[in-house]
Amino acid sequence: MPANKNAMTRYKILDDLLSCRYHNYSLDDLTEEVNKRLAELYPDTNGVGRRTIEKDLFYLEYEGPFLVEIERYSTPGYNSEKQKSYNKRCLRYTSPSFSIFKKDLSDDEEYLLKEALSLLGQFEGLPNLDALEGLRLGLGVRRNERKIISLTKNPLENSNLLGELFTTISHRQVVELHYHKFSSPHTGLTVNIHPYLLKEYNRRWFLFAAAESDRKLLCFSLDRIDNVVPLPSHKFIDYDGEISEIFDDTLGVTINEESPVYNIVFWVSDISKDYVATKPIHDSQKNISGSEEEKLRKIYPTRSNGRFFSIDCKENYELIRELTSFGKELIVLTPVIIRKKIENRITEMVDNYKSLEMRT
Incomplete structure (x- = not known):
């Protein structure tokens, strides 16, 4: 048995990797993944070599209390750098459901899982996942016929x-x-x-x-x-x-890497100010008040009512569309480049409607 403090941690990592059916792991892949996860858990670790992983696998199969069954198989490999295919020798548990660390749920864990599944089953907009249904049936969670939560649903042709x-x-x-x-x-x-x-x-x-x-x-x-x-x-x-950070300065889903982040200041009428305040246009939205608000009132004397807001966003299609969608209830004050784009869109809208008048 490898006598070092990380041995059991390596067994747990190898157990996860060998039970996975979504990747084909060679011995080199297993070594790389183990070192990657060890580095996450123990930043000061020096890592382990291929020989250590070979010994770990031998111990799991033949020497320890686990006596696991590991199959060796071949599958087509692919080297993305060389863009070349090759024959790859891989390892995994013979049984897809096997794990040396598998244990039954406690009563409290089973209860919490049942409650979570019962809640998820009430979401109309939740996609149909076979695994969720299997868990529901396995734990005896009955369907709740009375809908308590309803999500807006836009059906896909391929529902899976x-x-x-x-x-x-x-x-x-x-x-x-x-x-x-x-x-x-x-x-x-x-x-x-x-x-x-x-x-x-x-x-x-x-x-x-x-x-x-x-x-x-x-x-x-x-x-x-x-x-x-x-x-x-x-x-x-x-x-x-962190992938979600790309939306810190982006409204919607169009990523405009060429655009700088603009501090966009806009005025909202009394009719819409509470709506905008309680449903922010973007997570960066701020309510402008105090001396900064007084300064804006002096610069824009015709905006004596309503409320001023600001957001920090890159320019993209969704941003211009959202700011334009409020019509006369929202006016972008700065920067000029964003204001001009909205003005141009409004002009195009007016021209489109005027062209209809010419036909009638």
């Missing part, structure tokens, strides 16, 4: 897509994505991606992922995705940073 993508993200799996553009619905496109995040915006779901070829961050509307094919032989690369 959200569940499939959720699974690929949670298991850090590279996929081959088949999709189409709205402008060319009959032209199929394909790209290998590393999926990171599912985001709901304005009653639609979007997938954020990095292209395997150049690591560029891409956004796909789920209603444009035709099929998802897992690529277990491809090595998943994590997003560099």
Whole structure:
């Protein structure tokens, strides 16, 4: 038995990796993953070598109390740097459901899980995940016929897509994505991606992922995705940073890397000020008050009523659309570049309506 303080931690990590059916791990892959997770748990660790992992596997199979069954198999591998396929020797538990650390739920844990499943079962907008239904049946959780919570639902043609993508993200799996553009619905496109995040915006779901070829961050509307094919032989690369932070200065889902972050100051009428205050346009929204408000009242004397707000956002389609959607109840004051874009959109709207008058 390897006599060091990290041995049991390595067994737990190896147990997770060997029971996974979403990745094909070679001995080198197992060594790399173990070192990666050890570094997260023990930042000062020096890591372990391939020989240590070989000894760990031998102990789990033949020497320790576990006597696990591990199968060796071959699968097509893929080197993304060389863009070359090869024959990859991999390891995993013979039984997909096996784990040396598996234990039964306590009464309290089972009760909490039943309550959570009962609540989730009442959400009309929740996608149908087979695993959720299996847990419900296994724990004897009955369906609640009386709806208590209702979510707005925008049905997808492929109702299982959200569940499939959720699974690929949670298991850090590279996929081959088949999709189409709205402008060319009959032209199929394909790209290998590393999926990171599912985001709901304005009653639609979007997938954020990095292209395997150049690591560029891409956004796909789920209603444009035709099929998802897992690529277990491809090595998943994590997003560099916290993916949700890209929305700290972005409204909606269009990522405009070329735009600076603007401090946008706008006035809202008495009719809409409470609505905007209680339903912020963006998470960065602030209510302007005190001396700063007094200064704005002097600069814009015609805005004697209402309330002033500010947000810090990059310019994109959703930002201009949202600010324009309030009509005369919201006026952007600064910066001029954002105000002009809204003015241009309003002018185009007026011209469109005037063109209708000319036809009648």
